[in-house]
Amino acid sequence: MSLDPATVRRIARLARIGIDESDLQALQGELNGILGWIEQLNEVDIDGVEPMVGTGHAALRMRDDMVTDGDARDAVLSNAPDAAGPFYTVPKVVE
Amino acid sequence: MMLTELTIAAAQAGLKRRDFSAVELVGAHVAAIERLNGRLNAFITVTADEAMDAARRADAVLAKGEAAPLTGIPLGIKDLFCTDGVRTTAASRMLEDFVPPYESTVTANLLRDGAVFAGKTNLDEFAMGSANINSAFGAVENPWKRDGDADTVLVPGGSSGGSAAAVAASLVMGATGTDTGGSIRQPASYCGIAGIKPTYGRCSRWGTIAFASSLDQAGPMARTVEDCAILLQSMAGFDPRDSTSVDCPVPDYRAACGRDLKGMKVGIPAEYRVAGMPADIEATWDKGIAWLRDAGCEIVEVSLPYTKYGLATYYIVAPAECSSNLARYDGVRFGRRVPAPSLDEQYEATRRAGFGAEVRRRILMGTYVLSAGYYDAYYLRAQKVRNLIRRDFERAFQQVDVLLTPTAPSPAFAQGEKMDDPVQMYLNDVFTVPASMAGVPAMSVPAGLSANGLPLGLQIIGRSFDEESVLAAASAIERAASFTHRPAIRAEVV
């Protein structure tokens, strides 16, 4: 499988990473180089093999239902690039 | 002997005896940082004043005879660990001004045990890289020089290159690293120091900026195996805030370093003898085998047939996880924002400006392998191959206690080399990635010099949660190798 410019644009859009048209060709070349190299996995027989989930064999630990966190608005907003009062902000979203 | 040449073990004893004060010990390192960091660029942020304050408090504690295991010991902290009130950048423009209001579990454990933080060490941006050239704060210089070549600037390896360089040059006594596919072991090898990636789940990931969640694991880097054991003792431990942290007791790592190896079975995986391996690396590996045999180990040939797919698997799984983990850097709640008229334009501008080329490349790669129509062909297949790799290790560890391999296929290379092709760069991790994929502990220990006078490490890989055997075997190699070489650039050289 090899990426065409339209696919590179589509995944950049999905990842919300702006790319200039001038970057496109180099990026396409690099990504195709990596993809070509990882094609080697196609020679592995994976019939009947389960995908790895996590790294251990342990099951998920559950915590008790108690309020132990929150109520720290200042900390939560302390790094916000453009907070307005108690809110984060984004450019106006029109639905 | 100069204070910067001490091991952590020796410094602990000296502090307790009051041979020197914590202020003197930390002061010597801070002075070294001030003198050499401008050149090595090992630190992104130096916290000299805070370190000296902490040293004074350490002396007060020591005076009362209440020393904790690391009281007064100056360390470097990879700038991927969030530190309360101290800027944490992940070497990214995205987090240039990010000051976390929280302390990572690993660094909190070190602080609990009295450690003094001298600053935040440089790394490849978001830990993505093997040469520490992908840092928004500039490349790190390896303090080592090739024989007879004082000019060529070598890379320290990556991604924990700042930590490795700082420890090698004696700017700090030890440092934290993180290892996703070799980011502790490979720079340790390149810089002639020791470093251990413990079992996945041994050190908490809470508060450490994520690269690839199923692989990321914190670990120590220091000049001796015993010092790594001392640091790991503090860093490790169960953390209920990390669902992948494993609740199992932390053994006495320092004691393990002195363990007798008689009867230990050491596996030599045939598949690591790759075509074109440099002769000096092959020779160092053979020496390691001989040393362990002399120490009473039984050497066993083993096979890890899926090892050769480790790297390709890694370059699917890690980018996939990173593409999702790094989605939170969107310019809304923290970090860089490049304002734009619409939300989507703002996302795209922010993430284009905030991430460097390698990070962007990996996010795009990861986005692609997870996208509709490609998930099965890439991500799902890779996770199946990963299971086969893990089974390789499980099978091998039915026969042997540890595996011995080279850490990296080459010594440190020069800045500018291997940089035009991402795949060439990725190949640096060919020996370290398989253990990461399987989650098992692995350590690099300096074992000799290359033909041109650069350090070469050997890697010991152990069973899950058996860091003790890894430390024991590494200590035996360390003793046999009596590696006393020091880098050209270091604190002691004025």
Added chain:
Amino acid sequence: MSYVIEGRTGPWELVVGLEVHAQVISQSKLFSGASASYGGEPNTHVSLVDAGFPGMLPVINRECVAQAIRTGLGLEARINLESRFDRKNYFYADLPTGYQISQFTHPIVGEGAVEIELADGSIRTIGITRLHLEQDAGKSMHDQDPTRSFIDLNRAGVALMEIVSEPDIRTPEEAGAYLRKLRMILRYLGTCDGNMEEGSMRADVNVSVRKAGEPFRTRCEIKNVNSIRYVMQAIEIEAARQVEIWESGGSVDQETRLFDPARGETRSLRSKEDAHDYRYFPDPDLLPLVVEEAWVESLASFLPELPDAKRQRFQTEYGIPRYDAGVLVAEQATADFYETVARGRDPRLAANWVIGDFFAALNRTGRTIQDSPITADGLGGMLDLITDGTINGKIAKEVFEDMLETGESAAAVVERRGLRQVTDTGAIDAAVQSVLAANQDKLAEYRAGKDKLFGFFVGQVMKAMAGKGNPALVNEALKKVL
């Protein structure tokens, strides 16, 4: 019961499936220790985990898992002892991490069923495909600032159960009945308060149309409809739109739409139109969720009696009609109230009073069972006075109104106002005599064969006794003299 959309080309059948998002009742959020309670100052119920800070990790809340299991059991569904959490990746202003943790491939609850009853008394079973746990998003506010939207993350990370039905629904009425029934079950279980105004229950409505016997055609998903009435309206309007498209030779695009009740239309959500590619993959921060069979059994053993079972029991145990039983079990509180009233008394009389005068009084005064001045024991006490003959049914209504106003017991009201029923035959005979004397003409007509006038005489006697005469004794006395 068939619902047919008459088009120009003939009749069309409606096909609807619902995805209900039900907010789990819990103290804290699904993966963080921040409060899950509604309201609160903006961004105060937010932890660094909820805001997606670097290095923050999710740890699952056991109670949220328990609530999902209880709900699964209540829907008679399969509980999957092993389930997984996946990341659904997309960028949005109120989604802090850039992904929602959800259960895509391995939900905690599998197939189940909900039985609904329709107005004509018919019963249908709607299949449940699955129930999974996932995180809620935050809230965007668009009208505070000319150029910016404001983000409040109080709700981000609160646990939701997404309950997905099979496309078994064929009429708007069935959709309404299904939602009401689902809400009733959730409330009984105590797993979701079902409060649609506060958004704790929202529905995504999947609508398509087809000719009879055809396979399914393309469906549209109408997002986040927040009342049962709107769901029913949206279905009708969307189905009409689709029929119109098919009949004019077009074809329906699979897309996400929004229901605008003010304009009575659904419209395409263009902002979300591009590239739905959520890149689901297992969340590497979480391990598989494994629940012990024994835990499921213990949760099952503490499950309350659910509405269907309760209605069944009310019919057999209390001998009341199916309809009455259905009304009484609509709310757990109502059913409990009724059972308290009925215990040790005439259950039919109790049902008539609870459904009749009591509900009417609550309606009229805008009160709920919880703050009603007449308690179940109070109403029961009044029924006791009827049964033991202290008051008759007519006086009882008066007593009831008094109790409603004063909150006093029935006995106290009867005492204070002297409403005790008269059973003294002497007094009754006297009243009969005076009524007959005053109505000689009517008496003559009666005796001439106009039997219907018997009722008139009963009424007159009761009136003369200010309503307090024992009706049986009055009848008896009249029969004797007439």
